[in-house]
Amino acid sequence: xxxxxxxxxxxxxxxxxxxxxxxxxxxxxxxxxxxxxxxxxxxxxxxxxxxxxxxxxxxxxxxxxxxxxxxxxxxxxxxxxxxxxxxxxxxxxxxxxxxxxxxxxxxxxxxxxxxxxxxxxxxxxxxxxxxxxxxxxxxxxxxxxxxxxxxxxxxxxxxxxxxxxxxxxxxxxxxxxxxxxxxxxxxxxxxxxxxxxxxxxxxxxxxxxxxxxxxxxxxxxxxxxxxxxxxxxxxxxxxxxxxxxxxxxxxxxxxxxxxxxxxxxxxxxxxxxxxxxxxxxxxxxxxxxxxxxxxxxxxxxxxxxxxxxxxxxxxxxxxxxxxxxxxxxxxxxxxxxxxxxxxxxxxxxxxxxxxxxxxxxxxxxxxxxxxxxxxxxxxxxxxxxxxxxxxxxxxxxxxxxxxxxxxxxxxxxxxxxxxxxxxxx
Amino acid sequence: xxxxxxxxxxxxxxxxxxxxxxxxxxxxxxxxxxxxxxxxxxxxxxxxxxxxxxxxxxxxxxxxxxxxxxxxxxxxxxxxxxxxxxxxxxxxxxxxxxxxxxxxxxxxxxxxxxxxxxxxxxxxxxxxxxxxxxxxxxxxxxxxxxxxxxxxxxxxxxxxxxxxxxxxxxxxxxxxxxxxxxxxxxxxxxxxxxxxxxxxxxxxxxxxxxxxxxxxxxxxxxxxxxxxxxxxxxxxxxxxxxxxxxxxxxxxxxxxxxxxxxxxxxxxxxxxxxxxxxxxxxxxxxxxxxxxxxxxxxxxxxxxxxxxxxxxxxxxxxxxxxxxxxxxxxxxxxxxxxxxxxxxxxxxxxxxxxxxxxxxxxxxxxxxxxxxxxxxxxxxxxxxxxxxxxxxxxxxxxxxxxxxxxxxxxxxxxxxxx
Amino acid sequence: xxxxxxxxxxxxxxxxxxxxxxxxxxxxxxxxxxxxxxxxxxxxxxxxxxxxxxxxxxxxxxxxxxxxxxxxxxxxxxxxxxxxxxxxxxxxxxxxxxxxxxxxxxxxxxxxxxxxxxxxxxxxxxx
Numbered sequence: 013x014x015x016x017x018x019x020x021x022x023x024x025x026x027x028x029x030x031x032x033x034x035x036x037x038x039x040x041x042x043x044x045x046x047x048x049x050x051x052x053x054x055x056x057x058x059x060x061x062x063x064x065x066x067x068x069x070x071x072x073x074x075x076x077x078x079x080x081x082x083x084x085x086x087x088x089x090x091x092x093x094x095x096x097x098x099x100x101x102x103x104x105x106x107x108x109x110x111x112x113x114x115x116x117x118x119x120x121x122x123x124x125x126x127x128x129x130x131x132x133x134x135x136x137x138x139x140x141x142x143x144x145x146x147x148x149x150x151x152x153x154x155x156x157x158x159x160x161x162x163x164x165x166x167x168x169x170x171x172x173x174x175x176x177x178x179x180x181x182x183x184x185x186x187x188x189x190x191x192x193x194x195x196x197x198x199x200x201x202x203x204x205x206x207x208x209x210x211x212x213x214x215x216x217x218x219x220x221x222x223x224x225x226x227x228x229x230x231x232x233x234x235x236x237x238x239x240x241x242x243x244x245x246x247x248x249x250x251x252x253x254x255x256x257x258x259x260x261x262x263x264x265x266x267x268x269x270x271x272x273x274x275x276x277x278x279x280x281x282x283x284x285x286x287x288x289x290x291x292x293x294x295x296x297x298x299x300x301x302x303x304x305x306x307x308x309x310x311x312x313x314x315x316x317x318x319x320x321x322x323x324x325x326x327x328x329x330x331x332x333x334x335x336x337x338x339x340x341x342x343x344x345x346x347x348x349x350x351x352x353x354x355x356x357x358x359x360x361x362x363x364x365x366x367x368x369x370x371x372x373x374x375x376x377x378x379x380x381x382x383x384x385x386x387x388x389x390x391x392x393x394x395x396x397x398x399x400x401x402x403x404x405x406x407x408x409x410x411x412x413x414x415x416x417x418x419x420x421x422x423x424x425x426x427x428x429x430x431x432x433x434x435x436x437x
Numbered sequence: 438x439x440x441x442x443x444x445x446x447x448x449x450x451x452x453x454x455x456x457x458x459x460x461x462x463x464x465x466x467x468x469x470x471x472x473x474x475x476x477x478x479x480x481x482x483x484x485x486x487x488x489x490x491x492x493x494x495x496x497x498x499x500x501x502x503x504x505x506x507x508x509x510x511x512x513x514x515x516x517x518x519x520x521x522x523x524x525x526x527x528x529x530x531x532x533x534x535x536x537x538x539x540x541x542x543x544x545x546x547x548x549x550x551x552x553x554x555x556x557x558x559x560x561x562x563x564x565x566x567x568x569x570x571x572x573x574x575x576x577x578x579x580x581x582x583x584x585x586x587x588x589x590x591x592x593x594x595x596x597x598x599x600x601x602x603x604x605x606x607x608x609x610x611x612x613x614x615x616x617x618x619x620x621x622x623x624x625x626x627x628x629x630x631x632x633x634x635x636x637x638x639x640x641x642x643x644x645x646x647x648x649x650x651x652x653x654x655x656x657x658x659x660x661x662x663x664x665x666x667x668x669x670x671x672x673x674x675x676x677x678x679x680x681x682x683x684x685x686x687x688x689x690x691x692x693x694x695x696x697x698x699x700x701x702x703x704x705x706x707x708x709x710x711x712x713x714x715x716x717x718x719x720x721x722x723x724x725x726x727x728x729x730x731x732x733x734x735x736x737x738x739x740x741x742x743x744x745x746x747x748x749x750x751x752x753x754x755x756x757x758x759x760x761x762x763x764x765x766x767x768x769x770x771x772x773x774x775x776x777x778x779x780x781x782x783x784x785x786x787x788x789x790x791x792x793x794x795x796x797x798x799x800x801x802x803x804x805x806x807x808x809x810x811x812x813x814x815x816x817x818x819x820x821x822x823x824x825x826x827x828x829x830x831x832x833x834x835x836x837x838x839x840x841x842x843x844x845x846x847x848x849x850x851x852x853x854x855x
Numbered sequence: 856x857x858x859x860x861x862x863x864x865x866x867x868x869x870x871x872x873x874x875x876x877x878x879x880x881x882x883x884x885x886x887x888x889x890x891x892x893x894x895x896x897x898x899x900x901x902x903x904x905x906x907x908x909x910x911x912x913x914x915x916x917x918x919x920x921x922x923x924x925x926x927x928x929x930x931x932x933x934x935x936x937x938x939x940x941x942x943x944x945x946x947x948x949x950x951x952x953x954x955x956x957x958x959x960x961x962x963x964x965x966x967x968x969x970x971x972x973x974x975x976x977x978x979x980x981x982x
Binding site: 057058059060063064065085088116117120121125127130132133135136138139140142143147148149150151152153154155156158159162163164165166167168171172173174176177178180181183184185186187188189190191192193194195197198201205208212214229230232233234236237238294295296297298310311314318425426427428429430 | 468469470471472473474527530531535537542543545546547549550551552553557558560561563564567568571573576577579580581582583585586587589590594595596597598599600601602603604610614617621623638639640642643644645646647704705706707708709710711712719720723727840841842843844845
Binding site: 082083084085086087088163164165168 | 872873874875876892896897899900902903
């Protein structure tokens with residue numbers, strides 16, 4: 013295949029859809045974020061006063077049928093899927109797409125998804141019927157007694173590619189359709205991949221984003237035994253305080269964030285406003301298996317450098333970094349990487365400080381927020397870091413107005429993947 | 438190239454079994470499935486493979502899928518001759534179509550049991566029991582991106598690193614996207630493929646409830662019968678399939694043995710129904726056309742089609758219609774077959790296995806058969822290469838993969854460039 | 856035994872939950888596919904919900920028979936043959952086939968699956 017891929021097609025953002033702990037629309041999310049508010053609150057699924065997990069960033073007041081046209085399908089959508097489809101519908105509407113586009117085969121979908129756990133009562137009734145007298149799980153008994161009690165479409169609710177399938181169905185998007193499952197880096201990688209698909213000419217327009225909800229006992233238990241969750245149950249108002257010396261872990265959250273990416277001429281042709289341009293994308297991996305970011309941040313620095321090179325920009329052209337920073341130990345490694353790439357003094361912020369860590373959705377949420385910041389000339393502050401003292405990077409502690417040219421967005425997985433993306437005016 | 442399949446724990450023996458027309462399907466023994474609507478599967482029966490990782494501090498905690506993936510990757514790595522020959526780690530990446538790990542159902546049962554109130558699950562009790570009982574590393578390995586990170590570490594790949602999970606099309610999609618990364622110049626070497634096991638009570642039960650699986654419990658070896666009139670669903674299998682892709686210049690410069698060329702890649706979405714295929718297979722057709730256009734080939738230049746061919750009533754009918762739509766009169770001339778008739782459905786790893794079957798078919802000049810083809814279906818009248826492998830010179834082959842949920846991926850593979 | 860109206864009322868609730876339709880759309884003549892938008896997986900869901908609502912077991916292939924056209928002698932030029940038609944009537948005794956018989960197109964078989972057919976089936980089952 014000796015043919016080179018054209019890099020002449022430019023990719024712009026023409027729509028933003030956000031459902032976050034701060035609001036049920038991109039506007040509400042951004043207004044509350046720049047007003048210095050936090051979306052972290054007492055968790056709704058646990059009630060005991062001394063429970064190990066007491067706070068979370070939840071999307072409150074979300075009703076799927078307010079956002080999703082295909083009402084019948086809501087019954088087979090786990091919350092992650094509902095959030096993705098709803099955020100897609102917000103992004104599409106923002107971009108001026110209502111039913112679909114003229115050439116459905118040129119309209120694709122690229123979503124990032126997490127590991128979606130089953131709704132517990134639904135599976136519980138079947139598993140309970142499969143237990144033998146001493147409480148052990150007896151698969152033969154499960155097959156005979158449990159299966160008939162389980163919702164027959166159960167499996168469909170939890171397949172990660174269903175984020176894509178349902179989003180494509182809502183908008184008759186018959187073009188390239190991919191689902192990235194790279195843990196917390198999923199969303200940013202999915203958007204980077206979507207930009208590549210448009211760039212190489214296999215689509216003109218893509219719904220690209222991610223959604224995940226970790227507000228689930230099994231998902232939280234997994235994070236807890238990995239030692240990721242914030243132990244700071246008594247001080248939720250302070251948030252996870254990324255990069256601060258006193259940080260105590262991440263706060264679990266949920267979100268859906270989707271962009272409409274479009275080839276620049278295609279957007280101009282239908283009169284859609286370009287909010288930002290996807291200028292560069294890079295990914296890397298720490299060559300080790302660890303659920304923490306590579307010590308020293310080399311993979312992170314490689315991803316940032318690759319994204320900058322892809323954009324044809326210098327470090328000085330970037331006005332601020334939307335960091336992966338989640339309040340974990342590894343924030344220090346990201347700080348080293350940022351300083352290695354940008355030197356000291358580059359403004360750094362992160363939405364996670366105000367909403368918690370929405371995992372697979374987190375990179376998409378940081379990017380969607382960055383697009384709003386760029387197009388509105390307003391860089392949000394990092395929530396809760398006023399009293400941090402010295403930090404290894406220059407956190408944006410108060411929101412700033414400005415005529416910004418470019419932002420870098422970082423997103424890293426537990427598992428080694430590092431992704432960075434640059435947006436520009 | 439490397440593979441772990443229900444047929445064998447390496448690619449040469451898997452391929453030999455396919456060509457000999459053997460079935461790798463048998464009764465499930467991994468857990469007691471005797472009361473499930475389907476009692477058989479394509480289970481990897483190589484217990485030594487699983488055992489060989491028992492003392493590994495990392496892989497000892499991993500699910501079967503990861504062990505399959507590592508073994509297949511080691512085979513592919515050795516086959517590639519790249520060990521010690523990677524000049525620039527940053528230009529060596531991975532793009533896998535890897536599945537999630539099988540849940541620890543023994544422990545899950547205990548947790549559910551402890552948290553069951555008689556009518557619901559107590560979420561706090563569930564959390565506390567899960568924290569007490571779950572194995573930290575096993576749970577980490579549940580995430581489908583872990584394999585790509587793990588292999589990056591094992592082989593020293595610091596370049597682009599991604600994993601996608603578009604159901605039954607995942608590893609085909611990964612292969613196509615990996616090729617695009619090389620084409621764009623972002624890497625010289627890409628590891629690609631997939632590993633997956635949904636062979637656990639929740640996976641098997643979930644597919645059974647959807648009535649997607651064959652229930653030919655009295656005759657498992659004949660259960661996977663793509664395009665046959667009496668097909669009644671697919672056979673759930675597990676395994677891994679891995680390939681090393683390389684830019685032609687890089688491969689030539691190091692004097693690598695080249696096994697074939699990735700010529701074309703097409704990807705579309707159905708956007709029709711959640712699981713029903715469009716009756717004319719409009720997006721399957723579009724994916725085939727996109728791959729042909731990408732390869733710069735006419736339909737008449739395709740010598741063999743490795744179909745998605747799942748052995749479900751709908752897929753095999755719609756795929757036949759879509760092939761006729763794309764290939765017109767050539768549709769009746771081009772041999773097409775499904776190796777799922779031998780292996781069952783490897784889910785996320787199926788597409789990479791089938792792409793390798795195309796490359797091996799070209800190398801050996803032999804078309805793998807569709808076994809268990811006994812009774813023609815009146816509407817399905819193409820040349821399905823029934824039951825016996827067939828000698829033929831092949832230059833360009835197409836491999837179809839259609840995901841449950843509407844992701845369609847088509848790859849075109851060709852002879853090594855001279 | 857519940858009255859026909861009582862059965863219809865419960866079937867209506869099942870359809871509203873399974874298909875996301877409004878209750879006034881669920882009338883006896885409504886076709887599950889063309890009027891109420893059901894696809895193949897929804898038939899599984901409807902059976903599951905009917906079993907729960909009426910506390911009955913509905914064996915696979917009894918309410919919504921599959922493979923009605925599998926035998927090649929049942930089909931000719933896109934229509935059911937006389938033999939195919941009588942096989943269909945035997946498998947779906949509770950379906951109203953009088954209109955269908957006039958022009959037994961394969962494509963029209965799906966329209967035999969109506970709300971009324973389900974009520975007929977349940978009347979027989981609960982008798």
